[in-house]
Amino acid sequence: MNTLVLLAAILLGLMVWVGGGKGARSFIALFLNFGVFLATLMFMMDPNVDPVLLTLFAAAGVSAINLFFTNGVNSKTVMAFSSTLVTIAVLLFMIYWFAKKAMIQGFSEEEVEEISIFSLYVGVDFTKIAVSMVIIAVIGAITDVAIAISSPMRELFFHHPEVSRTGLFRSGMSIGRDILGSDTNTLFFAFIGGYMSLLIWFRDLHYTFGQIVNSKVFGGEMLTIFFAGIGIALIIPIASGLNAWYLTRKRAGGGEK
Structure with missing residues (x-):
């Protein structure tokens, strides 16, 4: 049996064993997300298409799949989705400005030899491509934190419906503080693991610090890590505030679904 198929079968078995039907839906969501980004890359090859706008639609689609398809449509997923969209909207302007100032767009010196046989006149804005890459890289972490805050806040409100809006917001912030450090470190070590060969190459080339x-x-890559960390930090108060407002508003209106 092919190694990838075997690993996929093991992953599916573990996800179903641990998560039941939700685990199976999470496994299917992996392939749906892959399909969304594959379609995004295909449309991005068209010079007449704005890659940033296309990526925003893809990010919204991925968030919807991860939240609604996996966990169903309810208050926690709706609030998590809304928090994700607000955070991405705030980050978009920062990402575009910093990506342009840092000049990370285009190909690096280390890649020149590999692409020397190709034409570089491809007719696309590489700054927007760089912005799109950062958005794609941070969307998963932001969505993960959004649902990680919305779900316990919903449970807290269900068991303690008398809690005030301020108290509920503070509880969300407390949950977020526990998530912040671990998720930020996860992003850093993911970079180190994925680019270990690059760091070894730098050493062999005798690059200075x-x-x-x-x-x-x-x-x-560092810009991507920083923006992912900024996104995680931003979505904690955004998700806490939106959930606290929505849940207490539903209580005043006659109940929360």
């Missing part, structure tokens, strides 16, 4: 920090490929 300054050359490593100022290299385009390293800078682009």
